Amino acid sequence: MKSTVPITLTFLFGFFLLFVNVSELSAQQPAANQSAKPGVDARIGYLRAYEPQLALSVLDIPPRDEGVAGANVAISDNNTTGKFLGQQFTLDVTETKFNADVIPAFKEMVARGDRFVLADVSAKQLLSIADIAKDAGVLLFNIGATDDILREEECRPNVFHTAPTRSMLADGLAQYLVWKQWRKWVLLYGSHENDKLYADAIRRAASRFGATIVEERLYEDRGTARRTDSGVVLVQQQMPVFTQNLPEHDVVIVADESEVFGSYVPYRTWTPRPVVGTAGLVASSWHPASEQWGGVQIQSRFVKMAGRRMLSKDMQAWTAVRILGEAITRTKSAETKQVEDYIKSDEFSIAAFKGQKLTFRNWNWQLRQPILIGDGHGVVSTSPQAGFLHQFSELDTLGVDRPETKCRLK
Secondary structure, eight states, X not given: OOOOHHHHHHHHHHHHHHHHHHHHHHHHHHHHHHHHXXXXXXXXXXXXXXXXXXXXXXXXXXXXXXXXXXXHHHHHHHHHHHHHHTEEEEEEEEEEOTTOOXXXXXXXXXXXXXXXXXXXXXXXXXXXXXXXXXXXXXXXXXXXXXXXXXXXXTOOTTXXXXXXOHHHHHHHHHHHHHHTTOOEEEEEEESSHHHHHHHHHHHHHHHHHTOEEEEXXXXXXXXXXXXXXXXXXXXXXXXXXXXXXXXXXXXXEEEOTTOSSGGGSTTTOSSOOOEEESSSEEEESOOTTOOGGGHHHHHHHHHHHHSSOOOHHHHHHHHHXXXXXXXXXXXXXXXXXXXXXXXXXXXXXXEOSSSSEXXXXXXXXXXXXXXXXXXXXXXXXXXXXXXXXXSSOGGGGSSOXXXXXXXXXX
């Protein structure tokens, strides 16, 4: 009888060699694939003008990471899809001060390779870098400034706006007031430049939608202390007097972006009336309690990552980063020209938990979007309101429409 041991050992040794060769080929294969199909590295910059701010209520003080948190959530969302497509998204945050010269900081970002930059800066600061960005092949996304001038007289072809304009916010609020048949308005406005710009937007909205401002009153900022016991008592005595002897009116509109007096107006007017504007019932691009149209999904993800509720600037930053994610995924490229061409094409739209796909106005690159009307507890309504029609999009009833624009893109 012949022994089978040598044959068995020979077979096993041959199988071992085959397994080693196959393993080596498998280990080498990803490297070969990576060299054949290089991944896309999308660097997104975030230029932020930040300083601690005061507010009439401690609850209204902006969180330290306002805006940045929204961008980070979107980066995570982009990378969830990107990891299957060989795409990697990173966020590069640079901070400066209010009213500072942002040109040096911006040039450093460009030198680091940022070709897409979210700008959370003032209108003046944004304009100082807009043309530099164009020459450097950089796309800017305005996520903070609501100034209409950035979309009108000073519009730029390389600047996209996910923040709504003051005129969009005022029109969204005005539509709701007119829908409620509250057509007689009293306008109380502050003495700072932003307050006056918001007041201008309210005046425009009144004329546009058939309301009447029966009286206006200016509240001068005299530099008194905020959030003090004596201040609260003093304002409680002042506000009824400040709002005394007004003509018959349906609603009081406050224009106080500077947070000097607005939050003291509700419940303190001489005649009991609803208060809206920058206090009371407020128009915004997002609301922390918005849950419609799948909003609970983004709210839950945001709370999990940031540990707080999502604010308007967070949503504006999130939307900008997701726009870039969508464009880079569709074009399979992080080249500025390809991304810009896609965003400006008729194929582009973005879902942002607002009940419909959002697109850009191609005459000034402002993002069309619904405006949420809400108070401190929840969403009361969403504009455009029913009955406000438009030949192209009802969203174009909010803000400056094509026939009205002063923008001349070059």
